[in-house]
Amino acid sequence: MLTVSGLTTEFRTRKGPVRAIDGIGFEVPTGVAVGVVGETGSGKSVTIRSVLGLLPGYGRVIGGRAEFEGHDLITASRKRLRHVRGNRIGFVAQNPFGALNPVLRIEKQFANVVRAHRRMGRAEVRDLALRRLESVQVPSPERVLRGYAHELSGGMAQRVVIALAMLHDPPLVIADEPTTALDVTVQRQILDLIAAQVAGGDRSLLLVTHDLGVVAQYCARVVVMRSGEVVEQGAVADVFTDPQHPYTRKLLAAVPPAPWSASARVEVTR
CATH class of the missing domain: 3.40.50.300 (P-loop containing nucleotide triphosphate hydrolases)
Structure with a gap:
């Protein structure tokens, strides 16, 4: 590997x-x-x-x-x-707030990661983001997607970072x-x-x-x-x-x- x-x-x-x-x-x-x-x-x-x-x-x-x-x-x-x-390769950093963009909504950050590697429509991106957030046990994922990093607790922000890291099912984390x-x-x-x-x-x-x-x-x-x-x-x-x-x-x-x-x-x- x-x-x-x-x-x-x-x-x-x-x-x-x-x-x-x-x-x-x-x-x-x-x-x-x-x-x-x-x-x-x-x-x-x-x-x-x-x-x-x-x-x-x-x-x-x-x-x-x-x-x-x-x-x-x-x-x-x-x-x-x-x-x-x-x-x-999915990467989970030490500081989740350093890994997330403070001025972009979480949904936009998912979209940026997706579109850096493949073509997807907005609805598809949103569906994928929701599935990944649910897989890391983020409550109210729709609300999280609409929000910003500073609105999250440290643990919740790190869950979002993990979801982003797993977005494309990487073989190595x-x-x-x-x-x-x-x-x-x-x-x-x-x-x-x-x-x-x-x-x-x-x-x-x-x-x-x-x-x-x-x-x-x-x-x-x-x-x-x-x-x-x-x-x-x-x-x-x-x-x-x-x-x-x-x-x-x-x-x-x-x-x-x-x-x-x-x-x-x-x-x-x-």
Whole structure:
């Protein structure tokens, strides 16, 4: 599905270039949920934005590949990346209010995403948007479509973002710390919704988080990052019960005991 190899990204600073991620590699197999975990500053989000071509102007990928559906996303044209994002890869960002346009009605934002990839009439777009909002349990979806992002709660805004990400049934969903900006009471609901959207079939999930418990419950494989490098990766049950790297052991020692067995996880894989 997605194979990342030798990926290296640096940022320009006043003191010169700083390497944010250094030669990392991992794979997201078809139909599998993979968690990327690490402390703040470990390079998790930079990795995602490097793969999707969403780095800020002062960042650049200087090496490596990210192969998806026969194409290297690192060297792909802007046109190709626009086709992939939102069509073949659904992206759920950390901050839903940053992902939504504050001056456009929600219905218009759905229309923009749809028409960026296919031709559809207004009635068809509205019907598709309503179905997607209903699938993520948005109450009164007609009212939501008529409204603006600032009228939504954080949890409701993130549900809208998930619906937008799933609009074209992408085979891969990437969620970058999707509950960071949300109240604790709704974090579990959002994670359950994402898991439900990708459960079954051949759809894959790449979930970025700092929470090992989230990885244990929702993912089958884990990639552990530290200081821009991948220090350990493998099946969740193997890595969490028999960690090989001291940093992984340190992370696990900092959280309460939990059932890391596969039976305790939400099934997101075949």
